[in-house]
Amino acid sequence: MLELDNLVSNVHTGLMEALPHWAALTIEYILIGVLMLALYCVLALILIFLERKICARFQCRLGPNRVGPWGSLQLIADMVKILLKEIVKISKSDKILFFTALFLALIGSLCTFGALQFGKGLAGIDFNVGIFYVLAISSLGVVGILLAGWSSNNKYTLIGAMRSGAQLISYELSAGLSILTMMILAGSLNISDIINGQAHSWYIFQAPLPALVAFIIYLIAGHAETNRGPFDLPEAESELTAGYHTEYSGIQYGMFYLAEYLNMFIIAGIATTVFLGGWQPFQINADWAAGFNGVMSYIPSYIWFFGKAFMLVLLSLWVRWTFPRLRIDQLLHLEWKILMPISLVNMLVMAVWVVLFF
Amino acid sequence: MIQYIKDILSGIKNLLLGMKITMINFIRKPITECYPENRGVKVYSPRFRGELIMPHNANNEHKCTGCGICQMNCPNGTITVKTKQVEIGDGKTKKVLDQYLYDLGSCTFCGLCTMGCPQKAIVWSNNFEHSVYRREKLVNQLNREGSKQEEKKPVTPPTVEKKVEAPKAEETKDVNPNNQ
Ligand code: SF4
Ligand code: SF4
Numbered sequence: 001m002l003e004l005d006n007l008v009s010n011v012h013t014g015l016m017e018a019l020p021h022w023a024a025l026t027i028e029y030i031l032i033g034v035l036m037l038a039l040y041c042v043l044a045l046i047l048i049f050l051e052r053k054i055c056a057r058f059q060c061r062l063g064p065n066r067v068g069p070w071g072s073l074q075l076i077a078d079m080v081k082i083l084l085k086e087i088v089k090i091s092k093s094d095k096i097l098f099f100t101a102l103f104l105a106l107i108g109s110l111c112t113f114g115a116l117q118f119g120k121g122l123a124g125i126d127f128n129v130g131i132f133y134v135l136a137i138s139s140l141g142v143v144g145i146l147l148a149g150w151s152s153n154n155k156y157t158l159i160g161a162m163r164s165g166a167q168l169i170s171y172e173l174s175a176g177l178s179i180l181t182m183m184i185l186a187g188s189l190n191i192s193d194i195i196n197g198q199a200h201s202w203y204i205f206q207a208p209l210p211a212l213v214a215f216i217i218y219l220i221a222g223h224a225e226t227n228r229g230p231f232d233l234p235e236a237e238s239e240l241t242a243g244y245h246t247e248y249s250g251i252q253y254g255m256f257y258l259a260e261y262l263n264m265f266i267i268a269g270i271a272t273t274v275f276l277g278g279w280q281p282f283q284i285n286a287d288w289a290a291g292f293n294g295v296m297s298y299i300p301s302y303i304w305f306f307g308k309a310f311m312l313v314l315l316s317l318w319v320r321w322t323f324p325r326l327r328i329d330q331l332l333h334l335e336w337k338i339l340m341p342i343s344l345v346n347m348l349v350m351a352v353w354v355v356l357f358f
Numbered sequence: 359m360i361q362y363i364k365d366i367l368s369g370i371k372n373l374l375l376g377m378k379i380t381m382i383n384f385i386r387k388p389i390t391e392c393y394p395e396n397r398g399v400k401v402y403s404p405r406f407r408g409e410l411i412m413p414h415n416a417n418n419e420h421k422c423t424g425c426g427i428c429q430m431n432c433p434n435g436t437i438t439v440k441t442k443q444v445e446i447g448d449g450k451t452k453k454v455l456d457q458y459l460y461d462l463g464s465c466t467f468c469g470l471c472t473m474g475c476p477q478k479a480i481v482w483s484n485n486f487e488h489s490v491y492r493r494e495k496l497v498n499q500l501n502r503e504g505s506k507q508e509e510k511k512p513v514t515p516p517t518v519e520k521k522v523e524a525p526k527a528e529e530t531k532d533v534n535p536n537n538q
Contacts, residue, residue: 058380062390322380323373338366 003300005121032124036114040262045075047261050310051317058321085250090152093247097151102248102255105144109259109266112138116269117191119279119302130191131183134270135176138225141259142168145227145234145244148256152247160243163328164234167224170335171231174221177343178214181350182274185211185358195278200285202277207357210350215275217343219315222267224331226260229320233328268312272305276312279305407467408486410437410460412479412500419508420501422479424455428471436465455501462488463496 015024049064049072056063064071090098115134117123127133142165149161185207186194197203204211224231235243245256272278279301283293326334391400402408412420424441440457472480480500490496 054384056390057384057388060383060386060389062388062392065392318377318380318384322376 003120004302005119008121036110036124039118040110040113041258043265044258044261045079047265047313048078048257049075050313051261054314054317055321058318079254082254083251087252088247088249090247093153094151097147098247099252101144101148101151102252103144104147105141105259106255108137108140108142108144109262111140112266113262113269115191116266117195117273117278118305119300122279122302123192126192127190129189131179131189131194131270131274134191135172135179138263138266139168139172141263144259148248149244152244154247156240156242156246157244160234160240160246164227164244166328167227167231167233167331170332171221171224171339174217174335174339174343175225177340177347178218178221179270179274181210181214181343181347184347184350184354186274191273191278195273195280198277198280200283202275202280202282204275207350207353210346210353211275213342213346214350215271217339217346218271218275219267219312220339221335222271223316223319224335226263226267226316228260228264229316230323230326231331232325233331264313264316265309268309268316269305271312272308276308277304402484404484405482406484406486407469407482408484409462409482409488410465410471410480410500411483412458413481414502414505415508417508418502418505420455420479420505421477421508422455422458422475422501423477423507424453425476427474427476428480431470431474433468433470434464434466436461437471454507458500459497460500461497463493 012024012028015027018024019027052074053063053071064074067074067077112134114124115130115137117126145164145168146161149157149159149164152158182194182203183189185203186197188194188197194203198206204215223229227234233243234240235245237243240246245253248256281293281296281299281301281304283289283296412422414420422439424439426439426441429437429439438457438459438461439455440459441453442456443451444454446452469482472478472482488496
């Protein structure tokens, strides 16, 4: 009814009929690229606005409320401001790496973003190792961060980048292991298959115990990978001014900022896809619930996806504005001595579960 | 091993406790006041020190005797009490307040002036919208034009001038019946 998959396939067949194959494909690629970029920016604006409003509520404040209704135009004003700011050139920095770094950070998050499925038939790319691709490409961001810290030729940025590297490499393990746990259940790395496997019941309900543990571990590890909240050592403003992006200004800083917020959404999106059924509506796998299932299916799939993802984003904001920052040794302790052993055991539990119940 | 699990469980418990507290704050009403909108609506605490004023009654009378205690109390030299001598008949003169100058620019709102005033002639008002364009405008005269001191039956007649002349015995005689 309100689904967009018909529209998408109509556009596709229309283009294919009207134009030669290569021209139709080129147009489609460009169209998808532009749409993705637009969605990326719009989501970033929404997320930043949401963060400011919600952080304000956690501190009993109102947040931005002067520009536009409820301060909703504040972000537009900020964006214009950041676009107009001067880009400071650092004389002793490694110019090429300095400029490449932020694109690497942005490309990493953009490529991951492109692999998400936003709704029924709304996938930019769908291939057999989707989840593997997502995990791999999302690690590209750390290269950007390391390069940014190194090329700025500044001790704060270097320390921030090193911390970020240590943190990301460690937490990548837990994130990967918890996703792997779910892959045992899903039996596929293809994102479409994973989502279709949850049509009747989300994975988190299919194997409640190990899936829940994996879910929580993934949320913690994913949160750490976004360099936010209690894990924001790489930019710990009280010790490192701004960590790896100290020397960036204007739109360059804006890009890092954009990537940070979008990474938050991407983590929520992946968690939604793998644990909460992606764009599948909430269904109760029983005969008596047919009416309820019908009502749930009536809600468009992209609303389901964004609804779930934003709920997870809210959770991440809640965590971010609650806990104090960890020390670097505590951070590594949490990963190597707590999260990783639990993930490994959890994987075993999941394997046994799958053997016993499926 | 048991200690390890115990640590993890207590850690989770404490984290959840922290999250509960922030959630309580989240659903609480924000304490932010939207200032220009709530102008005239918002009620301030009576103890809020906005600026110094000298209340006048309906007959344009204030309570200040011009004693100058507030001027001496003020650590910043914010207050200047200018007095003048007026004839009150019988060839006697009396010191009354001429100008009470208050420089808002140097006041730290410490409250020593109002605390020390024996007549409670100066009080704090809630008005905090002080901004003016020139520094000179910060100096205000607190007593109104043509105002005079409020007559006070028991306390005012023996002013500083009279105290010196009046015999000591008379004063104690006046006070004693009240005390007994
Ligand atoms: S509040 Fe303090 S600084 Fe201000 S006038 Fe009174 S004594 Fe002086
Ligand atoms: S305001 Fe009070 S303390 Fe100051 S001169 Fe008048 S009576 Fe004395």
